[in-house]
Amino acid sequence: MIGVAMVGTGGISPRHLQAYLTFSARAEIRALVDIVPERAHEKAKTLNISAPVYDAYQRILDDPSIQLVSIATPPSTHAEIAMAALAAGKHVLVEKPMASSLAECDQMIQGAKEAGRVLSVVAQNRFRTPMMKLKRILDSGVIGRVVHVAVESYWWRGPQYYDLWWRGTWESEGGGVTLNHAVHHIDALQWMMGSPASLTAEMGNVGHENAEVEDVSVAILRFQQGAMGQLTSSVVHHGQEQKLLFQGERAAVGFPWQIQAERSQPNGFPVANRGLVEEIQALYDSYPALTYEHHLGQIDDVLTAIEHQRVPLIDGQSGRRTLEIITAIYESATLGKRVMLPLGPDSTFYQKDDLLRQVPRFHTKSRSVDAFSVNEITT
Ligand SMILES: NC(=O)c1ccc[n+]([C@@H]2O[C@H](COP(=O)([O-])OP(=O)(O)OC[C@H]3O[C@@H](n4cnc5c(N)ncnc54)[C@H](O)[C@@H]3O)[C@@H](O)[C@H]2O)c1
Structure with missing residues (x-):
């Protein structure tokens, strides 16, 4: 059984969580992490997940019951969280885009290599x-x-x-x-x-x-x-x-x-x-x-990669390309x-x-909301 932590429980996270719930014989969600913990509590309630909620990803790094970290936070945070998870010996599935720069991609690839862990980047299409x-x-x-x-x-x-x-x-x-x-x-x-x-x-x-x-x-x-x-x-x-x-x-x-x-x-x-x-x-x-499509297909592939110690279809090199x-x-x-x-x-x-x-700044960003009241997304 592969223990999973979901880091970032916003708009796209239900696609990850539902996939792990579908593969319940192979994976178990053991932690939900969000800097706004209410979002994690809400997802836990809606999807009937009984896992502890944390407000910082650092809290799950020393937990030996967690082998895989699914990252669905804003892009600028992907590299830091992925690197920390890999250094702690976890496998990582990170949402697209892989990172904010090629330098960060190279560090993540190196981190996965040194740790001998699976690194996969979401490309569910x-x-x-x-x-x-x-x-x-x-x-x-x-x-x-x-x-x-x-x-x-x-x-x-x-x-x-x-x-x-x-x-x-x-x-x-x-x-x-x-x-x-x-x-x-x-x-x-x-x-x-x-x-x-x-x-x-x-x-x-x-x-x-x-x-x-x-x-x-x-x-x-x-x-x-x-x-x-x-x-x-x-x-x-x-x-x-x-x-x-x-x-x-x-x-x-x-x-x-x-x-x-x-x-x-x-x-x-x-x-x-x-x-x-x-x-x-x-x-x-x-x-x-x-048999399985979209996030379900990719999460099946990542679990299989961990179970059989093989490279996932979309690895770090692929995300970098x-x-x-x-x-x-x-x-x-x-x-x-x-x-x-x-x-x-x-x-x-x-x-x-x-x-x-x-890079050019085409306009100045002058309006900002913490979250939308309706956060249904299409992919
Ligand atoms: N594969 C797809 O089709 C698809 C579709 C939409 C979004 N995405 C990607 O998923 C990621 C998240 O997008 P979203 O639409 O769910 O955004 P969102 O804003 O709805 O959710 C992001 C969540 O991460 C939390 N968060 C932010 N920083 C954090 C941190 N350091 N630690 C823990 N939690 C943190 C936020 O509080 C929020 O709840 C992005 O990289 C985005 O590009 C992928």
Whole structure:
């Protein structure tokens, strides 16, 4: 039985807690921690959890009955809490974004390595049947060499969204839509395509006056193998359509699931390749559906990693690769230049202070609330 402490019991925490309750034969929630303990008490009551409540994560570090710490606190606190938990010999599942800088990611990866513990970063969208199947289709090579990828990470959030105290500043949120929303699609992108070799980006804040951070960014990517890519991150898109579309030499496939295939006529003009579409669809249909999806799927994976001493699907390196692309977008958009990857300690934006010193403040954050009276969230 794996003893779990939940640190941060706000909006997203029920997804973690419900997953641990679902896997009650494998995990038990043994502590709830929040600097506002009333929130932890409220979650305990609503979800019928009988675990002690603490107001500081330090209180659980010496508790030998806790082996896994689930962190769902604001992004600027992830690295400190994760590092302390790993140093105390706990496994860690940390919400996205992994941390506020690549330097912090590297420290967390090092901490997990030294402690010999599992470190996983939440990217629950990988645990969706169509996403897993898309990855398998790409890995199969059936669409040929990928020549272009389009990522549309379109979300819509009203102006009040950034009133929450930790959102909307570079210091505590760490960034805007690219970091906190598009992170899901950037994770899927690097999982399926690998990291780009270079990128160029622009960003702005076109509709959220109570935020320093960007509410839209547009990046152009170039991959080592020659493929090009475009990635838009936005919280100003009504309809919130979200898409990844991979153009291969033989066919295009995407999420939400879609296939198109053309072949050439003698004059180069296209004609539909129905046979190939049917072949790819049959392959897609032959893959099994996931038993557990979203946070449930990822927490199943993390528990399995601990039980079998294996690496989780989304480990620290994977979380870092996603933050590396985001950091490169911030660097490029801030400095107005193309950025080459990978980014290491000599990069201009490696430390959080480097980023804070250089990024533009689009607006001054002037309104702040401790919590919303209704904190239902969609993911
Ligand atoms: N995976 C997803 O789809 C998804 C969706 C929403 C939020 N998130 C992420 O989850 C994290 C939390 O977001 P949220 O929407 O639940 O925020 P929230 O503000 O609703 O909850 C955060 C909670 O953490 C507590 N807290 C703050 N600092 C703390 C500390 N040092 N120790 C203990 N508790 C502390 C706060 O009091 C609050 O109750 C963020 O990193 C966010 O990006 C992920």
